[in-house]
Amino acid sequence: MSALFKQRVSFVDKLPVGRPTTTITTSANLIQAGIGDKLSILVQSLTLVVAASALVFIMVVFSITVPIFLGLQKKVDFADEKASSVAAEALGTMRTIVACGAEARLGARYAEWIAEARKRGLRIPPVMGVHISPANFAMYCNFALTFWFGVRQYSRGNVDDIGQVVIPRSYHNVPSSASAYKTKRVIFSVLVVVSAISMIASPMIAISKAISASTAFFEVLDAPSPNTSGLKEPEISASRDIKFHEAVFSYPSRPNVKVLNKLSLCLPAGKITALVGASGCGKSTIVALLERWYQLDDDLEPFKKSCDEEDSDPEDKKANSDAVTPNGGTITLGDTNIVDVHLKWWRSRIGLVQQEPFCFNTSIYQNVSYGLVGSEWEGADETTKRRLVKEACIEAFADEFINKLPEGYDTLVGENGMKLSGGQRQRLAIARSIIKKPSILILDEATSSIDVRGERIVQEALDRVSKNRTTITIAHRLSTIKKADKIILLKGGQAMEEGTHEELLAQGGLYHALVKNQQLEMDDSPSSPLPVIEDVLEQSVSNTRTSEKQTDDSHGLEVSEEVYKPRSLIRSVGLFLWEQGRLWWLYASVIIGAVGCGAAFSVQSFIFAHLVETFQLTEAAALRDRANFWALMFFILAIGVFCFYFLLGFSSASVSTRSLQHIATTYRQEYFESIIRKPIPFFDKEENSAGALTGRLSSDPSQLQELLGPYMAFPLISLFNIFGCIAISFAFGWKLTLVSVFSAFPLIILAMFVRVRYELRFERLNAAVFAESSQFASEAIGAFRTVTSLTLEDSINQRYAALLRSHGCIFEGETWLFGICGLRQLGSGMYGIMFLVLVSSTSLAEAGCFRYGGQLVARGEYDVVQFFVVYIAIILGGQASGQFGSLTPNMAQASAAANRIISLRPSESEASSAPDARVEFEGGARIEFKSVSFKYPTRDVPVFRNLNLTVERGQFAAFVGPSGCGKTSIISILESIRSLSTLNRFYDYQAGSIYINGVELQTLEMKNYRSALSLVSQEPIMYQGAFDGLTETRSSIRDNVLLGVDRSTVTDEELYQTCRDAEIHDFIQSLPDGYATEVGNRGLSLSGGQKQRLSIARALMRRPHVLLLDEATSSLDSESEKQVQAAIERTAKGRTVLVVAHRLATVQNADVIFVFGEARGDGEKGDERKGTEIVEYGDHRSLIRKRGVYFEMCESQALDR
Secondary structure (H helix, E strand, C coil), X not given: CCCHHHCCHHHHHHCCCCHHHHHHHHHHHHHHHHHCHHHHHHHHHHHHHCCCCCHHHHHHHHHHHHHHHHHHHHHHHHHHHHXXXXXXXXXXXXXXXXXXXXXHHHHHHHHXXXXXXXXXXXXXXXXXXXXXXXXXXXXXXXXXXXHHHHHHHHHCCCCCCHHHHCCCHHHCCCCHHHHHHHHHHXXXXXXXXXXXXXXXXXXXXXXXXXXXXXXXXXXXXXXXCCCCCCECXXXXXXXXXXXXXXXXXXXXXXXXXXXEEEEEEEECCCCEEEEEECCCCCHHHHHHHHCCCCCCCCCCCCCCCCCCHHHCCCCCCCCCCCCCCCCEEEXXXXXXXXXXXCHHHHHHCEEEECCCCCCCCCEHHHHHHHHHCCCCCCCCCHHHHHHHHHHHHHHCCCHHHHCCCCCHHHCECCHXXXXXXXXXXXXXXXXXXXXXXXXXXXXXXXXXXXXXXXXXXXXXXXXXXXXCCEEEEECCCHHHCCCCCEEEEEECCEEEEEECHHHHHHHCCHHHHHHHHCCCCCCCCCCCCCHHHHHHHHHHHHHHHHHHHHCCHHHCCCCCCCCCCCCCHXXXXXXXXXXXXXXXXXXXXXXXXXHHHHHHHHHHHHHHHHHHHHCCCCCHHHHHHHHHHHHHHHHHHHHHHHHHHHHHHHHHHHHHHHHXXXXXXXXXXXXXXXXXXXXXXXXXXXXXXHHHHHHHHHHHHHHHHHHHCHHHHHHHHHHHHHHHHHHHHHHHCHHHHHHHHHHHHHHHHHHHHHHHHHHHHXXXXXXXXXXXXXXXHHHHHHCHHHHHHCCCHHHHHHHHHHHHHHHHHHHHCCCHHHXXXXXXXXXXXXXHHHHHHHHHHHHHHHHHHHHHHHHHHHCCCCCHHHHHHHHHHHHHHHHHHHHHHHCHHHHHHHHHHHHHHHHXXXXXXXXXXXXXXXXXXXXCCCEEEEEEEECCCCXXXXXXXXXXXXXXCCCEXXXXXXXXXXXXXXXXXXXXXXXXXXXXXXXXXCEEEEEECCEEHHHECHHHHHCCEEEECCCCCCCCCCCCCCCCCCCEHHHHHCCCCCHHHCCHHHHHHHHHHCCCHHHHHHCCCHHHCECCHHHCCCCHHHHHHHHHHHHHHCCCCEEEEECCCCCCCHHHHHHHHHHHHHHCCCCEEEEECCCHHHCCCCCEEEEEEECCCCCCCCHHHCCEEEEEEECHHHHHHHCCHHHHHHHHHCCCC
């Protein structure tokens, strides 16, 4: 995280969407698994076998299999990363995905990459089989060969003492009477070595995966960081003129497209300078250069773009014959190049309000107080900070809505501020920028989402704080810049006109044309009446008055929510095993392999016992024959072990990859589809942020796959080992077995039970850390520009480190050391004791076996073979029990992952009968709200109660009013729908009814209804990789426009005409790659206006019968806005259009305008929480004649007043 925030913005822009979150979460988990207990097991096992001659053979095999496995795993990881990128983009923009009806296409693309991961993973099973089997085969062969050769040398007289056959030279001086002791000692040493070798393969797999996962970490850690040092106060002052000298700039993602073309301009210190011009003319690029997200001395990478021959089209892809022009020019602060200024100091002098403001998922107070970082008040006490926050919010007119919230300044705003309206987020961003009293104030469309009344108040506040401060304002709404000291009109990356508002109007040039386009008609001459509308609305208002008193509280504004009850380990994992019944033959192979591998240990004890007996023979021939026979038995056992381990490795890896098909195409895809089909309130919850869900989507199926794959085999081997050793022990000596096993067996069972219980508890804690850390990381990285502009890098890193430390303390509380030393949790001490019991109980069993067995041998009840069969079986079985205990973390993780996957499956109530009512939309839709009450699930204050309104079929209706009055909520409710096949919806109203052409909304069949709607939201969303194919690298403009339709049914001419209607076709054609141009990470290669026009084209492409426009033209320049508005009005024939707008010039031609305002109480208790209501209605001229609320709003935006 720390290394990432040291990189340039261009480096972060190149990263695939979702990679940082996946790296920090899933890859970190793999690395944790690889360097945790698996690494300690590997080191311990290698230490035991370091002196074994078979190590050379094993290392040769591993040196071949591990690199192959790493290469294959990296290819699988790449496909998984692409799938995670699809998920990350989708989960972060669910409203757009749902509105476009793109869930099926998204699920198909997700499944495509998962299937590719499976395809690549199918090559792993043979490698896994070869990886697991040689180690065990080599050790058993080595054992057989050692005794065969040793006895052969002894019988020929080459060795005087049998102990010299296998004992190191340092022991050769031991008296011969001790040779039997030495021989037995070596036997048991080899026994331990053989057991240790069998434990190497499993941790090697985990460590190999960790190595593969670490690549993404080192890509960021090893990337060069830009130089941030330089001049700062008192060496330089931020209160000086800022000048651009012959600035030439192109973005690294589009190096052959000039955004600034030898731009020269001066931003005078202490003055207000406004930048205006068409979308894409370079206004926001100037901001990016001033913030030093990009620099004029950046080297542009060579422009390389491969064209797909299948899509070649003279109009779709244009030949790129233009040479890449290098960036150049300078930006100076006074006489100093800003590149030579200390980066963090420079950014701390700037207060920035971006076009798309970002709010962190914390309280309102915390969001605003972030603006104090780097200022003189950064270390102030809490009281002072709260006072400064409140003063800033009052100036930004945010205090007006904050005081109406139940939690006030402590209200959580949700992920990216989704619990607030666009205007409310913008006011918080303004407060955050002015709280530190910056030397330079940059306002990039700072009031575009604020209502008319709020805009006037905020603008007055901005005018006050801008005095004697260098202020740079970017605006399309020209009424906000009339008082600017200097207005610069940009076109084509050059300054075309400069002057004050009056001077530029007098010139009658480009600026004059822009003003004319935004002029509101204030003529109050009579217009034709709207009898139908007025009658309907009058009835609606009347219904509102009467129904308020009739509404019973039993309607409620609460939504019941079913609580998932977690399943046990057996029930959760068992469910998935049951659902994979078609793979029974592979599971049978795994069980057969595990039985064979586990039985090898009991057979080994039998052979070892007879080898020990062999050394009691005195005749050389008999000794040689018997030793050769049992050595041959060891070799046969080695062959059997090789076969069974190969079968086990191949089958378990096949289960993993084939179950990956089922887990991926069924469970993982089902998991993904279950998430994207959840209602929008589900995503509003803090634990269900896009980052947390992306991490879970990536890690949960993987953890489940691990248990159902190779790791499933090792617990089975341990179980069959334990059962086999106990069985052969009972067969050869039941007395000794009872004493040995049951002296420790109860303790082992108790220790295992406690350990599994605490591992599950640990996994729940780990899941909480995982969710919180991934959410925080995703949010911070997604707000990279906001973080850097506020110089929050250190604060973010410290907060992230503190988050991990706080949970680390909890983890430490679960360890033995914390339980003993801290004495804070009895449970943690018990966990430590149980771990010690699990480790030491085998030694207890061995001690009991040796003591009691010696007595039985001394009394003649047992012979040597019986004793050693039981004793060796107890040793091997004890080691197996310890190995089984070490695998409990995998089981706990799989159980928790299985529960999380199951919890998101549709419940029985959600999967009830699907509504199937259909309605004809020919000519649009008649939309009727009857006594509708609504509040957001996370709020106590209702948005509105008993709302009544009617929009006739084919009408152009507009909703205007203050921010937060419920305009966007109406759009969200209309996007709501329930059905069996898909459960996605925006928000459900809690009381009343909504009728679409006379049919109740909740009874409509989803596909029919949703296909008739198109939505253009306030903040346009572009996709970089969500719809990438296997042969494509990034989503293009064409992909984004065709997001909500079946592209096979759309001709190129239809696409071009739709883009012409949205006034974006000419711009697309000006790009070297035309419609194949990549849009970049979150569309950052495009300006706000360009993205908004593409969103409009995407909506029009669906040929909707109902078009929903939520501030659809707020980021457009005047000329584009006028043309787009004309296109919408022209194409509105035969469809119903609902528009939410603050810029009233865009709705003056509407058939009916609904003016929302605060509900008027009648003195009853609770009236202060009634929400909003319709205060006026009618067309533009009739509302002007009323001289009411709407008239006052229009006056505020009349540029000639």
